[in-house]
Amino acid sequence: xxxxxxxxxxxxxxxxxxxxxxxxxxxxxxxxxxxxxxxxxxxxxxxxxxxxxxxxxxxxxxxxxxxxxxxxxxxxxxxxxxxxxxxxxxxxxxxxxxxxxxxxxxxxxxxxxxxxxxxxxxxxxxxxxxxxxxxxxx
Numbered sequence: 001x002x003x004x005x006x007x008x009x010x011x012x013x014x015x016x017x018x019x020x021x022x023x024x025x026x027x028x029x030x031x032x033x034x035x036x037x038x039x040x041x042x043x044x045x046x047x048x049x050x051x052x053x054x055x056x057x058x059x060x061x062x063x064x065x066x067x068x069x070x071x072x073x074x075x076x077x078x079x080x081x082x083x084x085x086x087x088x089x090x091x092x093x094x095x096x097x098x099x100x101x102x103x104x105x106x107x108x109x110x111x112x113x114x115x116x117x118x119x120x121x122x123x124x125x126x127x128x129x130x131x132x133x134x135x136x137x138x
Contacts, residue, residue: 023029033039 023032
C-alpha cells in the first residue's frame with residue numbers, strides 16, 4: 001500500500017513537472033493565454049486603436065495638403081502685394097511731384113469730426129440706416 005501511494009505521488013509530481021515544461025518550452029501556454037477573455041478584449045481595443053491611428057494619419061495628411069495650398073496662396077498674395085506696392089511707389093515718384101513717395105499715407109489737413117457721446121444715456125441710436133425711400137423733412 002505504501003508503494004502504491006509513493007508511486008502515485010511520484011507520478012503526480014513528474015506529471016506536473018512535465019506539463020509545466022511542455023507549457024513553457026513548446027508554447028502550449030500560448031493557447032491558454034489567447035483563450036483568455038481579457039486578452040481578447042485587449043486585442044479588440046488594439047485593433048480599434050490601429051484604425052483610429054490610420055484615420056488620424058489620413059486626416060493629418062489632408063491637413064498638411066490644405067496648409068500647403070494655403071501657404072502657396074499666401075505666398076502668391078504676398079508677391080502680388082509686393083508687386084503692387086512696388087508699382088505704386090514707382091508710379092508716384094514718376095508722376096512728377098518732385099518728392100519721393102512715402103510708404104505711409106499723409107494726414108489730411110482737415111481733422112475729422114469726432115462722434116458725440118449721448119450724455120443723457122437715453123439710448124437713442126444716432127446711426128442713420130439707408131432706406132429705399134427718400135427721407136422727408138417735417
